[in-house]
Amino acid sequence: MLKKIGLQFILFLICMAFVTTVKAKHIIGGELTYKCLGVDPSDTTSLRYVFTLTMYRDCFGGGADFDDLAVIGFFYKNGNDYTRFKTISEKLANKGEVNPPDNACLIVPPNICVEKGQYIFEASLKMGLNESITVAYQRCCRNQSISNLISPGDQGITISVELTKDAFLARSSSPTFKSFPPTVICSGEPLNFDHSAIDIDGDYLKYEFCSPQKGGGKKGSDNNGGIASDCDGVIPNPTCPPPYPDVNFSIPTFSALNPMGGSPKVVIDTLTGIISGTPIELGQYVVGVCIKEYRNKVLFSTVRRDFQFNVVPCEKAVFAKINADKEVGKTFTINLCGDSTANFINLSTKDQFIKDFDWRIIEGVDTFKYTTKNVTHTFPGLGTYKGIMYLNPGSSAQCRDTAFITVNVFPGIKSDFSYTYDTCVAGSTLLKICQNQMQDQF
Secondary structure, X not given: OHHHHHHHHHHHHHHHHHXXXXXXXXXXXXXXXXXXXXXXXXXXXXXXXXXEEEEEEEOOOOOOOOOOEEEEEEEEEEOOEEEEEEEEEEEOOEEEEOOOOOOOOOOOOOOOOEEEEEEEEEEEEOOOXXXXXXXXXXXXXEOOOEOOEOOHHHOOEEEEEEEEHHHHHOOOOOOEEOOOOOOEEEOOOOEEEXXXXXXXXXXXEEEEEOOOEOOOOOEOOOOXXXXXXXXXXXXXXXXXXXXXXXXXXXXXXXXXXXXXXXXXXXXXXXXXXXXXXXXXXXXXXXXXXXEEXXXXXXXXXXXXXXXXXXXXXXXXXXXXXEOOOEEEXXXXXXXXXXXOEEEEOEOOEOHHHOOOEEEEEEEOOEEEEEOOOOEEEEOOOOEEEEEEEEEOOOOOHHHOEEEEEEEEEEOOOOEEEEEEOOOOOOOXXXXXXXXXXXXXXX
């Protein structure tokens, strides 16, 4: 089975490396959040905000880097009309590779690399009679290798946030995500990721899957002609106004509310933000998560995060094994004859991935626990006893394993016999075996 999984993994890497190298763009996702700094000292009718635009890109395969200057548009909303009132170009503040998944036993495929770039900028805003203000950034293009979109390489991205009039009057700040999802997850292993956020104002937050949005296209790149700064260009400049179209999912298999499938299906808890389920199919999946911020049942803002999961086949890295008289699957049997003390010698592999040992030796209603690599335990008398050894309990499936233990404590072997013979008569000697404590069942 492991050989088969290993072959699948190698084939997957070859295919992914080929597709990514030939057709990779760079956009993986992003989000835009804001914090209210209070009244603008230079204009008491305006509020000062600091915005953080975070973008994620695929840093494998030579795709385009982050824009040195991100073009950000500001729009007033009145009914169905949007009016641009400000455009700024902000320098890239910082960038760095996103940390690999928190799974010491997961070997990240060499063609998966995620980099984060941030643009941090301030703006003084005045709401007036408008209903809301939308702040947005647009860029082409997504990876061609994405599994759940139609022609993903032709679809760009819009990262936006809407500041409502109620949020403006309350001087509210938007919620911010606590952490970034793992970029690599294992096929067939349950996913349980806390995608919740923090709101410094203590507002009520509701989580849901939502559609990522398109923005920009391929014009002006790859000799396609056209103007790169148009709405369907590589870098729309100025940013085009809302409303922004949703990406094209490969329906009916995938949708905004069912971006990955799975068995059970991958879902998000509306109250906790926990994403759970078991992804099955290998591939790259674009997922959108929206946080709706409410105060007194009034919607203040919607923060949308656009990101990508890579589902890969994973092999176990640790294998539980102890020195035993008999081994059947994961059950190890140790026989003690005339001795009630067992020395459990741990032969588990691979050492570099094993951090914790958890032994449970059971004697009737009593359970004895040990946390060392090897264990010595003395049993109270003759009989059969059970035990379990856990490697890295609580870790991912690749990083944990279990050995089941049976210990038989037998009486010692003691031969007892008498003999009679005539020392004056030649011939054989008759032995009478009186007792042999080694019973057949032992």
